Amino acid sequence: MKEIFLLAALVSVLRADEITRLVGEINGFHEQVKFGTLCKGNPTNKHRKCDSFGCGNYGARRAGGTRKHMGLDIVCTDGDTVLAPFDVKINGPASPYKKGVKPAINNGLNLSGQGLCFKLFYVKPVKTSGTMKKGEKLGTMLPMQKVYTGITSHVHVQMCDKSDPTKYF
Numbered sequence: 001m002k003e004i005f006l007l008a009a010l011v012s013v014l015r016a017d018e019i020t021r022l023v024g025e026i027n028g029f030h031e032q033v034k035f036g037t038l039c040k041g042n043p044t045n046k047h048r049k050c051d052s053f054g055c056g057n058y059g060a061r062r063a064g065g066t067r068k069h070m071g072l073d074i075v076c077t078d079g080d081t082v083l084a085p086f087d088v089k090i091n092g093p094a095s096p097y098k099k100g101v102k103p104a105i106n107n108g109l110n111l112s113g114q115g116l117c118f119k120l121f122y123v124k125p126v127k128t129s130g131t132m133k134k135g136e137k138l139g140t141m142l143p144m145q146k147v148y149t150g151i152t153s154h155v156h157v158q159m160c161d162k163s164d165p166t167k168y169f
């Protein structure tokens with residue numbers, strides 16, 4: 001009899017544990033962070049596909065296959081307004097290239113929000129510290145066509161830990 005009670009207790013503990021895990025997963029699914037509009041002219045955050053310079057997806061080949069694309073490219077026309085995708089803290093400026101290389105587009109921001117740390121490249125910032133509310137102007141898309149004529153102009157989104165940002169879009 002005692003064994004049956006013990007077994008029943010064990011089963012209910014396992015079930016509670018399982019339920020807790022499932023509820024966590026369901027909540028996690030519902031709480032998946034999603035980026036709001038990044039570039040005013042691209043309200044649905046369309047990704048850059050492939051063009052003559054390369055593809056916009058995370059992991060795409062770069063430099064003839066010697067390195068990989070560590071971000072996701074979001075289509076944005078040169079001069080367009082870049083918006084805060086959610087409430088953010090501005091950690092500071094970010095530069096896509098080493099000093100002196102391609103100065104026309106060598107600017108960006110390091111941001112935090114929704115538990116994520118990420119960088120936006122090819123953006124001229126309005127400011128490089130403080131905070132911004134979702135939908136406020138973070139900056140302006142730099143003149144990418146001047147540097148890469150014919151490319152699909154884009155904002156490059158890169159997580160600070162270089163993980164894949166695709167699930168957030």
Ligand SMILES: *[C@@H]1O[C@H](CO)[C@@H](O)[C@H](O)[C@H]1NC(C)=O
Pocket residue numbers: 091092110111117160161
């Ligand atoms: C971006 O800002 C965060 C928070 O200040 C910092 O930890 C991180 O090192 C910065 N830069 C990069 C490249 O991740």
